[in-house]
Amino acid sequence: MRLRVASFLLFGCCVFSAAKPLRAQNGQFLYTKWCAVCHENSAESQAPGRDVLAKMTPEQILVALEKGPMKAQTLDDMISRAERQALAKYLSGKALGSAPVNPIPKSAFCSPSEDSSQNSLAGPLWNGWGVTVTNTRFQPATEAGLTADDVPRLKLKWAFGFPGATSASSQPVVLEGRVFVGSWEGDFYSLDAKTCCIEWEVAAESGIRSAASIDKRDGRLTVYFGDLAANVYALDAATGRQLWEVKVDDYPAARITGSPTLHNGRLYVPVSSREESRVEAENFSCCGFRGSVVALNAQDGKRIWKTYTVAQKPQPSQKNRAGTQLYGPSGVAVWDSPTVDVKRSTLYVGTGNDYSLPASSMSDSIIALDMKSGKIRWSRQFQPNDIWNRNCGAKDRDPAFCPDQSAPDVDFSASPILVQLKDGRQILAVQGKSAIVYALDPDQQGRTIWQLPVGKAGGAVWGPAVENEDLYAAAEPTGLVAVDLRSGEKLWSVASPPCGEDKSCSPVQNAAITAIPGVVFVGSMGGHLRAYSTQDGRILWDQLTVGDYKTVNGVPANGGSISNGGAAVVGGMVFINSGYSHHGAKMPGNVLLAFSPEGPS
Numbered sequence: 001m002r003l004r005v006a007s008f009l010l011f012g013c014c015v016f017s018a019a020k021p022l023r024a025q026n027g028q029f030l031y032t033k034w035c036a037v038c039h040e041n042s043a044e045s046q047a048p049g050r051d052v053l054a055k056m057t058p059e060q061i062l063v064a065l066e067k068g069p070m071k072a073q074t075l076d077d078m079i080s081r082a083e084r085q086a087l088a089k090y091l092s093g094k095a096l097g098s099a100p101v102n103p104i105p106k107s108a109f110c111s112p113s114e115d116s117s118q119n120s121l122a123g124p125l126w127n128g129w130g131v132t133v134t135n136t137r138f139q140p141a142t143e144a145g146l147t148a149d150d151v152p153r154l155k156l157k158w159a160f161g162f163p164g165a166t167s168a169s170s171q172p173v174v175l176e177g178r179v180f181v182g183s184w185e186g187d188f189y190s191l192d193a194k195t196c197c198i199e200w201e202v203a204a205e206s207g208i209r210s211a212a213s214i215d216k217r218d219g220r221l222t223v224y225f226g227d228l229a230a231n232v233y234a235l236d237a238a239t240g241r242q243l244w245e246v247k248v249d250d251y252p253a254a255r256i257t258g259s260p261t262l263h264n265g266r267l268y269v270p271v272s273s274r275e276e277s278r279v280e281a282e283n284f285s286c287c288g289f290r291g292s293v294v295a296l297n298a299q300d301g302k303r304i305w306k307t308y309t310v311a312q313k314p315q316p317s318q319k320n321r322a323g324t325q326l327y328g329p330s331g332v333a334v335w336d337s338p339t340v341d342v343k344r345s346t347l348y349v350g351t352g353n354d355y356s357l358p359a360s361s362m363s364d365s366i367i368a369l370d371m372k373s374g375k376i377r378w379s380r381q382f383q384p385n386d387i388w389n390r391n392c393g394a395k396d397r398d399p400a401f402c403p404d405q406s407a408p409d410v411d412f413s414a415s416p417i418l419v420q421l422k423d424g425r426q427i428l429a430v431q432g433k434s435a436i437v438y439a440l441d442p443d444q445q446g447r448t449i450w451q452l453p454v455g456k457a458g459g460a461v462w463g464p465a466v467e468n469e470d471l472y473a474a475a476e477p478t479g480l481v482a483v484d485l486r487s488g489e490k491l492w493s494v495a496s497p498p499c500g501e502d503k504s505c506s507p508v509q510n511a512a513i514t515a516i517p518g519v520v521f522v523g524s525m526g527g528h529l530r531a532y533s534t535q536d537g538r539i540l541w542d543q544l545t546v547g548d549y550k551t552v553n554g555v556p557a558n559g560g561s562i563s564n565g566g567a568a569v570v571g572g573m574v575f576i577n578s579g580y581s582h583h584g585a586k587m588p589g590n591v592l593l594a595f596s597p598e599g600p601s
Contacts, residue, residue: 027090035087050091052166052581052588058088058096060164060185103163108553110197124571125175128213129259129512130463133340134418137465137566138515145572146597148518151531151540153597154574158196159549161557162187165590168579171211171259171512171565172592173223179575180223180237181592182208188225188233190240193573196552196594200240205229206255211337211565213262217299224267224298226256232269234301244301248294253278258415259337261347262298266371268340268347269294272333276355279389279401282322286389286401287330287355288314293338293347295374305374309334309351309367310360317357320400331355332363335460336415339428344442345371348428350412353386357403364410366430366446380446383410383434410434413460414512418442419485421469429485431464433457435476437483450488454481459583462564463512465520467534472520478507480522480532494537496524504546504586511580512566521574523562525585529576545578549591560587572596 031039039050053061065084089095124143131139141147162168162183173180178199179191184207190199206229214223214237221237226248234243248256249271258270273289291309296302309332317328333352340347347369354363362376364383369376388409391401412432419427427449428440435455440446455476464473466485475481475493482491499505504526511523519540520532527546530539545559559578563585568575573596579589 027086027088030087031090048166048581048588053091054093055166055588056092057164058085058092058094061088061091062096103555104198104201105554108198110192110195110199123176126173126568126570127175128173128261129171129211129337130339130415130417133261133263133342135337135339135415135463136417136419136467136515137463137513138467139569141517143571144516144569146516146519146569146574148533148540150572150597151519153599154531154541154543154595155598157573157594157596159551159557159594160189160191160196160553160592161549161551161555162590162592163555165579166588167581168577168590168592169562169564169582170209170577172568172575172577173212173214174568174570174573174575175214175221175237177571178237179592179594180212180214181577182210182212182225182227183590184209186227188212188235188240190237193571193575193594198553202235202240202242204233205231205245209564210256211259213260213267215262215265215298222298224260224262226260226269228255228257230254230256230271232256232260232267232296232301234298246296246301246303248296248303248306249292251289253289257333257335261338261340263340263342263371265298266304267296267298268338268371269296270334270336270338270349272335272352276331276353276389279355279391280394282320282398283324285324286326288327289330289333289355290314291331291333291351293334293349293369293374295371307369307374307376309362311362314356318400320398326356326400328356329354329358329360332360333411335411335413336463339416339418340371341418341426341442343426346377346442347371348416348418348442350414350416350430350432352411352413353383353388353407353409355387355389356401357387359385359387364412364432366412366416366428366440368442368446378445380440380448382432382438383408386410408434408457410457411460414463416440417464417466417471419466419469419471421486423486427485429464429466429471431461431473433460435461437464437471437473437488439485439488452483452488452490454483454490454493455479459508459510460563461510463566465513465515467515467517470534472513472515472532472534474510474513474522476508476510478509480509480513480520480537482534482537492537494532497528497539497542499526506561506586511563514567514569516569521567521569521576523566523576523578525561525563525580525587527560527562527578527587529562529567529574529578543595545576545591545593546587546589549593551591555590557591558589559591559593560589561585
């Protein structure tokens with residue numbers, strides 16, 4: 001980790017090979033040959049489109065290719081320095097050295113006289129991904145400081161721009177009047193929640209998508225988070241000083257998408273990858289990644305255990321029609337933040353699809369792990385033989401890569417939620433890309449108590465919220481649904497407002513949902529942040545976040561699609577990132593927004 005700013009971007013899908021010297025300086029040729037297959041089909045490949053890449057500086061692109069998550073996809077020495085420079089200049093449309101690395105002015109930082117001490121976990125906070133280790137994403141009234149009557153009076157208080165970023169989606173964490181948030185550029189910030197001045201800023205080795213978790217260790221507060229190169233960090237929350245850094249997986253494509261969960265001195269880290277999105281070029285030797293969960297000692301970062309979601313290491317399986325050796329089983333990424341069951345000393349995670357043949361037994365599953373040892377206590381698979389990769393969408397699909405073109409790709413991208421019912425029972429409420437909500441019995445190996453279809457299978461769903469015995473979930477592709485967790489019956493369902501003639505609009509609301517008493521907040525791919533009444537689903541407040549903002553830190557910024565992380569509601573304020581640019585999102589951006597109520601109540 002370094003001070004100030006470093007630029008990293010996950011492109012998502014480029015596969016490089018040695019190019020002829022004659023073509024080395026031709027950026028357009030290199031892009032067309034090796035990158036266009038993903039970036040010109042960004043809705044399918046989930047890679048940022050050309051419009052997103054064009055907003056970067058050539059320096060940012062170079063760092064992504066040489067040091068960031070794209071390093072593995074350039075196959076190290078298989079593409080020359082000259083070729084990387086040609087690509088950077090072509091994609092950005094700018095000459096090297098044409099933009100500053102860190103445009104944040106000194107005036108954006110808090111004055112030394114301001115109190116930056118942090119010694120307590122007392123007071124209103126949103127800590128971690130789901131605010132509770134059971135991942136309910138429910139904020140009680142005492143912490144929220146906001147009522148349903150306050151919500152219609154919410155107005156923008158400040159905007160903060162992430163320098164050089166072309167995506168903004170991580171879940172903000174708020175504690176003791178400070179906002180802790182990371183960016184896709186790899187920058188991690190501590191901001192004053194009221195004024196948005198920067199307390200401190202550090203740079204990770206790669207982009208940051210996960211939420212942070214904070215705990216008190218040795219008399220000081222420590223903040224933990226992961227990056228898109230599978231590194232985990234511990235920082236002093238008061239100063240930003242690095243305490244330790246650990247790489248939890250050495251596979252080149254490994255990353256941390258879901259947020260690490262902190263409990264009782266241990267950090268539980270989910271490990272994922274986007275390797276399946278690279279399976280397009282015939283010379284790509286798919287696939288070697290295995291998902292996992294890693295337990296670290298929060299004190300020093302030492303590994304306690306690591307449990308893979310694919311039991312055996314990928315072995316040579318077959319060759320594709322180009323003669324490239326393929327490997328399997330592989331995949332089964334863990335995209336979501338682990339859920340803690342203190343009563344049973346158990347950890348729950350949802351898993352993704354298989355990347356290659358042969359199919360494995362724990363893909364598209366809910367898995368229960370012993371918190372002490374990492375041993376798998378039980379697993380429930382909901383969609384066998386879900387072998388999906390980028391080749392499944394190709395017109396000339398190779399059966400060796402993708403045996404079934406209709407593979408559903410129904411990962412569990414949302415965390416399981418452990419719910420305490422009033423009758424004394426506990427259930428696991430889970431939702432995946434299948435658009436089915438399940439209630440599972442944690443005492444009966446995850447036996448299904450009930451299941452309820454709530455829409456059409458499709459894109460990633462990043463998390464329902466639960467208040468008492470009611471669950472609020474995305475109803476793909478365009479709605480919101482409330483479910484009685486005791487019976488599995490719908491309480492109400494509403495569709496998103498239609499887009500009309502606005503072609504840039506998207507009604508999809510798949511961002512993680514946040515609940516407070518009487519209200520649920522949800523962001524949309526169309527850039528709306530909406531607040532719905534929990535009584536009947538009527539809209540209480542609707543804020544379009546798309547557009548340019550004058551930021552407190554002086555960085556040019558704009559809002560766009562909202563997905564992945566949801567709103568953090570703390571101390572009478574609402575914090576949300578706007579500008580998600582992946583998974584088919586059409587409106588990139590780089591802004592963190594804060595809202596608070598104005599006018600008489």
